[in-house]
Amino acid sequence: MTSKLRFFKGSVAVTAVGLLLGAGLGAYYTGTAAGVLQTVFTVSVLAVLETSLSFDNAVVNATVMRDMTPEWRHRFLTWGMAIAVFGMRFVFPLLVVSIVAGIGPFEAVRLAALQPAEYARILTSAKVALGAFGGSFLGMVCLKYFFDAEKEVHWVRALELRLSFLGKFEAVEIGVMLLVVYGFSRVVPAEEARAFLVAGLFGLVTFIAVDGLGAAMESTTGGAHDAARAGLALFMYLNVLDASFSFDGVIGAFALTNNLFVIAIGLGIGAMFVRSLTIMLVELGTLESYRYLEHGAFYAVGALAFIMMYGTIHEVPEAVTGLVGAGFIALALWSSLRYNRAQKAGSGAAR
Secondary structure, eight states: OHHHHGGGHHHHHHHHHHHHHHHHHHHHHHOSHHHHHHHHHHHHHHHHHHHHTTHHHHHHHHHHHTTSOHHHHHHHHHHHHHIIIIIIIIIHHHHHHHHHHTOOHHHHHHHHHHOHHHHHHHHHTTHHHHHHHHHHHHHHHHHHHHSOTTOOOOSSHHHHHHHHHHTTSTTHHHHHHHHHHHHHHTTSOGGGHHHHHHHHHHHHHHHHHHHHHHHHHSOSSOOHHHHHHHHHHHHHHHHHHHHHHHHHHHHHGGGTOOOHHHHHHHHHHHHHHHHHHHHHHHHTTHHHHSTTHHHHHHHHHHHHHHHHHHTTTSOOOHHHHHHHHHHHHHHHHHHHHHHHHHHHHHHHHHO
16 A cells, blocks of 8 residues: 555645645635635645546556656656646636637736636636537547557457447548537537537547657657657647546636636646556556456546537536546446456366
């Protein structure tokens, strides 16, 4: 147990700093002890929600990080953390508000600090575009995994064998995702259809660009330079993946508070725990020990992609999103344990 806790030392330190910053924000905005406690509580709830709803993110990240060198894993935990917290949880929402409202970045910061309700309204008005982009990108992540002609391990065998067979057709996952994006664009509110379609296409193109960059940078000779290039490509892919996972959380956080700074701190703490969990899964070889855990995570990613797109039409509670993902992970873990027991029993009988 102690050896596993070492993976979370950095997360605990970030949590302590985050709670102190939350207390400072509470004192600044309210000037009361009750306000300080309320802000610290909100930060804690956001951190717990981000962590609990992102286990599938950690598992998917771990599947990518298996091909990373230890050096790039460390960079993902450090540089990637700065990108995740400061970039995706703070700068990105400001950029969205700046673009949607047609104002400068500094004006967006002023709006977030002095008129948080208006800031929240503008950001949430971009939910359709964000849902289309994130849903399209994550949908491609899921489809690329299952439409793999070389995939040998199957969890839901009847379905996955057929999907693997379809993977023999070039770019089949792109065709499927184009149809999905077009289909949703026909049922979203008419005034949002164009925005959905454009954002969905950008999500698709972003996946193709990042995935293609990774393929181009893959090591061919095994030299240090090739390994570094491959590590950089995976690092970029992981950060775009994290960004797509975070869209729902950033928007959903406004149900608890309109304060951009409180949201950034709470979600940032959660993001740090997800990264620590990812590193633990990789270094302990958890994915190899539990045969179907990876499958469950990619089913959860597919479900999240669908929910993000469906959420542009009807509101989907955060609890439902989290429970669906957790359900796939739990079922995959249970199936993996059953498989391990069967293999152990078979080995015992053979003796």
